[in-house]
Amino acid sequence: xxxxxxxxxxxxxxxxxxxxxxxxxxxxxxxxxxxxxxxxxxxxxxxxxxxxxxxxxxxxxxxxxxxxxxxxxxxxxxxxxxxxxxxxxxxxxxxxxxxxxxxxxxxxxxxxxxxxxxxxxxxxxxxxxxxxxxxxxxxxxxxxxxxxxxxxxxxxxxxxxxxxxxxxxxxxxxxxx
Numbered sequence: 001x002x003x004x005x006x007x008x009x010x011x012x013x014x015x016x017x018x019x020x021x022x023x024x025x026x027x028x029x030x031x032x033x034x035x036x037x038x039x040x041x042x043x044x045x046x047x048x049x050x051x052x053x054x055x056x057x058x059x060x061x062x063x064x065x066x067x068x069x070x071x072x073x074x075x076x077x078x079x080x081x082x083x084x085x086x087x088x089x090x091x092x093x094x095x096x097x098x099x100x101x102x103x104x105x106x107x108x109x110x111x112x113x114x115x116x117x118x119x120x121x122x123x124x125x126x127x128x129x130x131x132x133x134x135x136x137x138x139x140x141x142x143x144x145x146x147x148x149x150x151x152x153x154x155x156x157x158x159x160x161x162x163x164x165x166x167x168x169x170x171x172x173x174x175x176x177x
Contacts, residue, residue, distance in 0.1 A: 052094055061097045064106050065090055069120045077120060089118075 052058040062079055068089060070081035078086040078093070089110065096106040107119075116122040124132050161169070 052098060057097050058094075060103065061090075061094045064093050064097070064103055067107065067120055068093070068110060069118055071114065071118060 065079035070086040072083035
């Protein structure tokens with residue numbers, strides 16, 4: 001049986017002369033792990049004081065928030081982000097929804113202040129045309145590189161055989177038959 005080094009025995013749950021850790025020590029030892037694993041769940045709950053009392057308005061505010069980009073995280077909606085700026089934007093959205101603005105008015109209010117970048121799906125206009133066209137440009141460029149390389153690879157002919165190579169090939173062909 002493997003024996004832990006003396007210095008590590010308390011960490012392994014055993015000390016010479018003792019029966020082992022009590023159930024309470026085991027639970028307390030696992031507590032940091034449980035708290036670490038539960039952290040994302042606590043973060044997802046959000047701050048209750050930021051939520052609207054009316055579930056219908058809160059649902060609308062969350063839907064609007066899922067369409068707005070966190071400008072700190074840049075790849076998350078303000079509903080999914082923990083950044084202070086995202087929390088401020090969530091408050092603004094909830095204030096506008098509570099004030100009676102419809103979804104389009106709230107989006108326009110935030111868009112007017114922060115521009116196209118705040119939208120997770122920016123509109124197609126001359127400023128964002130390159131953004132929308134980039135996947136097609138990248139695909140076309142990759143396809144052009146592949147086709148060019150294939151043509152070059154197919155166009156190369158091997159150099160002609162020397163006289164010595166032809167004789168050796170004839171010997172090999174003749175000897176194998």
